[in-house]
Amino acid sequence: xxxxxxxQVHWGDCDPADIVxxxxxxxxxxxxxxxxxxxxxxxxxxxxxxxxxxxFPIADASSRFLRPSSHGDEFTIRSxxxxxxxxRFTIVHLGVRDEAVLFEGRETRFFGGPHPGDPAxxxxxxxxxxxxxxxxKPD
Amino acid sequence: xxxxxxxQVHWGDCDPADIVxxxxxxxxxxxxxxxxxxxxxxxxxxxxxxxxxxxFPIADASSRFLRPSSHGDEFTIRSxxxxxxxxRFTIVHLGVRDEAVLFEGRETRFFGGPHPGDPAxxxxxxxxxxxxxxxxKPD
Amino acid sequence: xxxxxxxQVHWGDCDPADIVxxxxxxxxxxxxxxxxxxxxxxxxxxxxxxxxxxxFPIADASSRFLRPSSHGDEFTIRSxxxxxxxxRFTIVHLGVRDEAVLFEGRETRFFGGPHPGDPAxxxxxxxxxxxxxxxxKPD
Amino acid sequence: xxxxxxxQVHWGDCDPADIVxxxxxxxxxxxxxxxxxxxxxxxxxxxxxxxxxxxFPIADASSRFLRPSSHGDEFTIRSxxxxxxxxRFTIVHLGVRDEAVLFEGRETRFFGGPHPGDPAxxxxxxxxxxxxxxxxKPD
Numbered sequence: 265x266x267x268x269x270x271x272q273v274h275w276g277d278c279d280p281a282d283i284v285x286x287x288x289x290x291x292x293x294x295x296x297x298x299x300x301x302x303x304x305x306x307x308x309x310x311x312x313x314x315x316x317x318x319x320f321p322i323a324d325a326s327s328r329f330l331r332p333s334s335h336g337d338e339f340t341i342r343s344x345x346x347x348x349x350x351x352r353f354t355i356v357h358l359g360v361r362d363e364a365v366l367f368e369g370r371e372t373r374f375f376g377g378p379h380p381g382d383p384a385x386x387x388x389x390x391x392x393x394x395x396x397x398x399x400x401k402p403d
Numbered sequence: 404x405x406x407x408x409x410x411q412v413h414w415g416d417c418d419p420a421d422i423v424x425x426x427x428x429x430x431x432x433x434x435x436x437x438x439x440x441x442x443x444x445x446x447x448x449x450x451x452x453x454x455x456x457x458x459f460p461i462a463d464a465s466s467r468f469l470r471p472s473s474h475g476d477e478f479t480i481r482s483x484x485x486x487x488x489x490x491r492f493t494i495v496h497l498g499v500r501d502e503a504v505l506f507e508g509r510e511t512r513f514f515g516g517p518h519p520g521d522p523a524x525x526x527x528x529x530x531x532x533x534x535x536x537x538x539x540k541p542d
Numbered sequence: 543x544x545x546x547x548x549x550q551v552h553w554g555d556c557d558p559a560d561i562v563x564x565x566x567x568x569x570x571x572x573x574x575x576x577x578x579x580x581x582x583x584x585x586x587x588x589x590x591x592x593x594x595x596x597x598f599p600i601a602d603a604s605s606r607f608l609r610p611s612s613h614g615d616e617f618t619i620r621s622x623x624x625x626x627x628x629x630r631f632t633i634v635h636l637g638v639r640d641e642a643v644l645f646e647g648r649e650t651r652f653f654g655g656p657h658p659g660d661p662a663x664x665x666x667x668x669x670x671x672x673x674x675x676x677x678x679k680p681d
Numbered sequence: 682x683x684x685x686x687x688x689q690v691h692w693g694d695c696d697p698a699d700i701v702x703x704x705x706x707x708x709x710x711x712x713x714x715x716x717x718x719x720x721x722x723x724x725x726x727x728x729x730x731x732x733x734x735x736x737f738p739i740a741d742a743s744s745r746f747l748r749p750s751s752h753g754d755e756f757t758i759r760s761x762x763x764x765x766x767x768x769r770f771t772i773v774h775l776g777v778r779d780e781a782v783l784f785e786g787r788e789t790r791f792f793g794g795p796h797p798g799d800p801a802x803x804x805x806x807x808x809x810x811x812x813x814x815x816x817x818k819p820d
Contacts, residue, residue: 274572274573274576275418275419275424275572275576275586276418276424276426276569276572276573278418278419279414279415279417279418279419280414280417280418280419280420280421280473280474281419281735281736281738282419283736283738285414285415285711286707286711286739286742287415287704287705287707287708287711288704290703290704290707291554291704294552294553294554294702294703294704295552295554298552298553307614308553308613308614309614318698319698319700321698321700321746321749322703322746323745323746324743324744324745324746325703325743325744325746326741326742326743326744327741327742327743328740328741329738329739329740329741329742332738334419335419335586336585336586336587386698386749413711413712413715414711414715414725415708415711415712420596420597420599420664422597422599424572425568425572425600425603426565426566426568426569426572427565429564429565429568430565430693433563433564433565433691433692433693434691434693437691437692446753447692447752447753448753457559458559458561460559460561460607460610461564461607462606462607463604463605463606463607464564464604464605464607465602465603465604465605466602466603466604467601467602468599468600468601468602468603471599474725475724475725475726525559525610553696553697553702554696554702554704556696556697557692557693557695557696557697558692558695558696558697558698558699558751558752559697560697563692563693565693612697613697
């Protein structure tokens with residue numbers, strides 16, 4: 265389960281050193297996850313209608329930053345589901361420009377739905393078998 | 404109905420010219436409106452419990468930018484309700500540092516609650532008399 | 543001088559009412575301006591090398607919001623230079639989905655370069671004739 | 682070397698599930714680092730004038746998210762320098778509300794100054810002894 269997500273670094277994404285302000289990388293990583301899910305039939309609307317999954321919240325997020333980017337730069341985020349447990353899955357995101365790795369991010373997420381007793385609360389859901397089949401084999 | 408909201412300009416708020424990236428002014432203006440409402444007993448929880456108002460969406464937002472700010476700067480936003488009609492109200496926001504006006508923003512907003520026939524839709528609500536009394540006299 | 547800029551409304555762009563948090567519209571409007579300039583040979587690098595223009599700061603920004611958008615929505619921003627004076631130019635941005643206008647934004651900007659006496663300060667530059675020729679006739 | 686940084690969770694910080702959109706945690710963590718540095722005489726202006734340090738870029742950022750926050754919530758970020766090597770230092774950030782840990786973030790940063798041969802390039806600087814003395818003993 266892989267996808268590529270294209271990023272254009274905008275003037276407003278950069279700080280006074282003309283380097284990307286680092287929280288923006290996590291916005292792009294999050295968008296890359298949504299794109300990865302959507303590209304495999306797991307957009308939010310589909311998750312909800314098919315599996316009762318309303319959200320896929322974050323449990324852990326990290327990134328190593330290897331090379332900076334400045335306004336006007338472009339790069340690709342190569343995202344794939346790297347591993348999973350019964351209730352969590354990890355997505356790795358490689359930021360790549362001209363085959364150089366710019367950053368390596370990871371997100372661990374889980375699936376959630378409304379709690380039966382209190383719709384305002386979240387209930388963690390196991391990863392459905394059908395989604396495991398889409399994830400494919402781990403690395 | 405007035406309030407002052409204090410802003411510290413952060414490194415990440417500024418662009419490569421070390422000038423505030425202008426959409427951030429609207430984030431601060433929005434926060435200043437929430438602070439203004441909250442300072443007068445009209446925080447979101449109170450609006451909902453007392454008046455059935457769930458949201459106060461934006462109809463119009465604008466700002467003139469007179470003097471730039473850079474990272475490390477601080478300023479105050481002086482906010483007040485400037486005028487209103489039956490269903491809308493306008494808040495003016497003056498960004499001020501050392502008595503110099505940095506920007507002059509305006510927001511026109513309205514009150515909304517869930518539509519009786521479809522809770523996912525918004526119904527525009529007239530400004531309640533009790534809130535008009537809090538707004539006070541227009542300028 | 544016209545351009546179209548495509549926007550996908552992302553989960554993180556929306557507030558708890560699942561409505562776009564309005565300052566994000568100004569981020570998209572700003573990006574649409576950069577796209578408009580770039581599409582006509584006026585990207586930042588070209589402005590600097592050809593005209594000594596380093597920045598095009600904002601003097602005034604506004605938007606009327608007519609129809610809300612939610613996560614998963616897409617729309618197009620139709621941008622064009624609407625008018626100009628010797629030292630300022632105004633860009634109008636129409637957010638459009640299925641021919642319905644979602645918002646109508648305006649930005650007034652000016653061109654700036656480093657001040658000869660102090661490179662940290664900005665000097666306002668008149669709009670060069672060559673750029674006026676690219677702007678074309680006003681509406 | 683410790684500091685506390687106070688955060689108010691704003692309407693626009695939250696996503697349609699009324700949960701903080703997670704990249705915003707990294708904005709607050711970054712601000713908490715600036716506040717930590719500033720509280721110990723290491724604000725950016727002081728770093729530059731005393732040590733020739735112009736930036737403290739990020740090499741690695743991560744956070745575990747243990748409990749969500751919603752609009753209207755407040756919490757404190759307890760930040761401290763946890764460890765360092767010759768050229769890098771790690772700051773740990775605990776998000777705390779009512780003694781419950783909400784998140785545990787870490788940043789590894791380094792100090793940089795303009796490269797003598799090319800001011801547009803960054804040169805990594807060793808952590809000065811005087812700053813090591815401020816960091817104090819590692820945990």
